[in-house]
Amino acid sequence: MCEFCTKHGEGKKWYEVMDNYSQEMLARNNRQKYIKEFIPNIQRTAGSNLAKLEWAKSKMPAAVYRFFRKIGTAEMKKRHFGQVVPLEDAERIIDMVHSITRIACVCRSVTTGKNDARYCLMLGIDPEGAINDYSDLRASLETISTAEAKELLRKFDQEGLVHSVWTFQTPFIGAICNCDHDCLAYRIQVSSDLLEIMFKGEYIAVTDANACTGCRNCQRLCQFGAVEYSLSNEKCYINPYKCYGCGICRSGCIKNAISLVDKQDLPVWR
Secondary structure, X not given: OOHHHHHHOOOOOHHHOHHHHOHHHHOOOOHHHHHHHHHHHHHHHHXXXXXXXXXXXXXXXXXXXXXXXXXXXXXXXXXXXXXEOOHHHHHHHHHHOOOEEEEOOXXXXXXXXXXXXXXXXXXXXXXXXXXXXXXXXXXXXXXEOHHHHHHHHHHHHXXXXXXXXXXXXOOOEEEEEEEOOOOHHHHHHHHOOOOOOEEOOXXXXXXXXXXXXXXXXXXXXXXXXXXXXXXXOOEEEEOOOOOOOOOHHXXXXXXXXXXXXXXXXXXXXX
């Protein structure tokens, strides 16, 4: 299990612990002030910070950048860190929180300029006070029911969007994001390997070779390059070291040949 599970999980997955969504935790450590400032800060600084990270990686000696990366990752773990979760776990999380607010994705507003990409779900947080100065985001706010949130998550799953939970001053979990290549998290961690800002999921996808027809739909959906195709037997396989355990590959498999296995059930991951 990830280090947050050890520190904040009470013997289970950390995002399954009710206290990590509680209003009591939200009220501690000046967390509401941090959240209020979070969205404006991201919009103001994310682009330049991303450029600085890319410059540092290209210009610094490798050993120096590894040290720099380690320090940056440690800081992110304290403030705003994520973990990939499959659809089933995302739906269980929705059942745990007392309110859900749909909001436009701040990441996509930074990376693509799109202010209408409403892919983020705020959990237990009324974000009104955080975005009063940003009319484009304020117009996108929508309080939704548990059933509506689950329906959205299933729709996003079919679209190939990866679900992930995010902290606002760890371990408080304040959002489920639904990400693609346009998200800052993907660009920083997966495509550019600048910092670690999210954990892989607690699962590994596996294929049933007998059921797989080699259609490669799963490969087209995978955002992490974890699905590999064997020309010799015309089957798809999951590389467990690249797999993030999101389960999105299952959406494209017409033969239900892909399943998720808990890492704790695999001796190599214990």
